[in-house]
Amino acid sequence: MTKQIVFSGIQPTGDIHIGNYLGALRNWVRLQDEYETIYCVVDLHALTIPQDPAAFEKDRLEAAKMVIAAGVDPTTSLFYYQSQVPQHTELSWILGTLTQLGSLNRMTQFKDKSDRVGANLGLYAYPVLMAADILIHHAHKVPVGEDQTQHLELARDLAERFNRRYGDEFPVPEGIIPEHGARIMSLQDPTSKMSKSDPNQGSRILLLDEPDVVRKKIGRAVTDSGTGIEYDWEKKPGITNLLEILSLFQDTAVETLVAEHHDKQYGEFKQLVAEAVVDGLAPIRSAYNTLEDEDVSRLMNKGALDARTSAEKYQVGVRQKVGLTGH
16 A cells, blocks of 8 residues: 655754754654655745855755754655756746735734834745645645644645646545644743744754853753642743643653652652653753764755656646646
8 A cells, every 4th residue: 555645844944953853853753754754944935034155155064964864754755945856846837826915915924023023025924835845745745833834725725726627636635743842831931932043042942052051051040939840821821831841852741740740849850751761852952962964965866866857747747737847
């Protein structure tokens, strides 16, 4: 039986933190066993905000190294840089001709980001390129966080719209949303998502943070009034966030952790969480330190060749359907 195809991407926008790992990368690794997995560093998406070219080149490589260190196997998964597969942008243009402005005007991420970095066409059309990323390889499943579900809905809509107008071509992709870990919150503001763009370095734990740095950041994490370890996002968002983190790193149900640690003092509980994170990140840090830049670049170039072959196989059918056959 042919495996279904899973696609997902990660932006090369600086240091990767445990929110990226628990919400995405860890699931990418697990999906390799069940699906045909295709992952990419979506560097074209990252250009929607200003980038320093030299730093950006390093960030692209760094993102690739971190994905591999986290457990994505380039010999099992197709893994590449989005910009090296031009079929992404070709399909994006074709899908753009089917996209209603009203759909893009409703995108909440565009409104949020344009307020921070200024509006541009790339930011506005970002969801169409994301739809092309998903559809170019005829993906069936897409692991997404809660903040990306609106973009996935557009991809589904565009697949259906293309199929109605030109004939069946694309599977209509479905989302894979993890029950836990899809939204790890800031250690300094547990009502906000953990983010690379937060100016407070203590708000997030990076995958390459030294053990003592991890302990210090969790030790300084904002907690809540009162006592007792309880899972309640409304009343105790700080402790609840730490419970989520502990649950994911220990692969233990939150309910079990609450029962086990309910009477612990906050300080003692933080130490427990910190050690679980240190232990969980140790294999990633070790794997990262064994990776050579040249070897990763070679793997990414090989991935790009394979991805272009895969994408072109499907894109031929798209061109034929819309009348771009070259006759």
